[in-house]
Amino acid sequence: MFITFEGIEGSGKTTQAQLLRDFLVNKGYRVTFTREPGWGILGRLIRRMLLEERDLELDPVAELCLFCADRAQHVKELLRPRLKAGDIVICDRFVDSTVVYQGYGRGLDIELVKKVANASTLGLKPDITLLLNLPVRIALSRIRNRESMTKFEEEPLEFHERIRQGYLFIAQKEPDRIKVINAARGVDQIREEITDIVLTRLSR
Ligand SMILES: Nc1ncnc2c1ncn2[C@@H]1O[C@H](COP(=O)(O)OP(=O)(O)OP(=O)(O)O)[C@@H](O)[C@H]1O
Numbered sequence: 511m512f513i514t515f516e517g518i519e520g521s522g523k524t525t526q527a528q529l530l531r532d533f534l535v536n537k538g539y540r541v542t543f544t545r546e547p548g549w550g551i552l553g554r555l556i557r558r559m560l561l562e563e564r565d566l567e568l569d570p571v572a573e574l575c576l577f578c579a580d581r582a583q584h585v586k587e588l589l590r591p592r593l594k595a596g597d598i599v600i601c602d603r604f605v606d607s608t609v610v611y612q613g614y615g616r617g618l619d620i621e622l623v624k625k626v627a628n629a630s631t632l633g634l635k636p637d638i639t640l641l642l643n644l645p646v647r648i649a650l651s652r653i654r655n656r657e658s659m660t661k662f663e664e665e666p667l668e669f670h671e672r673i674r675q676g677y678l679f680i681a682q683k684e685p686d687r688i689k690v691i692n693a694a695r696g697v698d699q700i701r702e703e704i705t706d707i708v709l710t711r712l713s714r
């Protein structure tokens with residue numbers, strides 16, 4: 511079972527992904543927990559290029575290709591092998607982030623972005639995607655005091671608004687896979703809804 515978390519910056523993805531991991535580990539499942547971008551040798555290099563090099567003004571096409579390079583390697587070296595071994599794999603961001611950020615956010619041609627993004631998954635699809643949905647202002651206020659901001663967190667409000675709407679648009683088209691979670695609530699309420707969704711799917 512492959513579970514991904516998506517949503518705008520500060521929507522609570524990492525918080526909820528970790529809570530889900532702990533819950534499933536407690537239930538006795540073997541869980542691999544990971545995130546994009548940044549896994550492995552290539553991932554570490556790419557993450558630095560994408561998020562940390564402040565003087566590097568990446569062209570949007572270059573940015574698209576870097577995210578996708580990171581993903582292909584991640585799928586091949588970690589996600590596929592762990593899924594094959596029977597683990598539940600939880601990934602903090604995956605292919606939908608690319609479609610939404612590089613397509614709706616950066617304004618690249620959506621069909622081009624989808625093509626490259628779909629190639630980057632090597633055919634791997636999430637069984638469940640939990641989309642944490644909440645107003646941009648609330649999400650950004652949660653991360654305002656963070657010490658190190660990434661480039662994306664510094665984007666203007668309109669950018670984050672396009673991301674939020676982009677996510678909702680793709681969720682509408684794949685309601686079976688993408689579950690929209692009201693993330694403006696407390697951590698525990700959100701956690702309960704997510705564990706219900708995952709347990710229901712596991713018992714199928
Ligand atoms: N439901 C919630 N209510 C209030 N605060 C929350 C909630 N969930 C998470 N937070 C807090 O909001 C901040 C952002 O949460 P988190 O890091 O999980 O978001 P994220 O989606 O992973 O962000 P990023 O996209 O930047 O990685 C953290 O300080 C976290 O403790």
Ligand SMILES: [Mg+2]
Nearest residue numbers: 523524525602
């Ligand atoms: Mg996070």
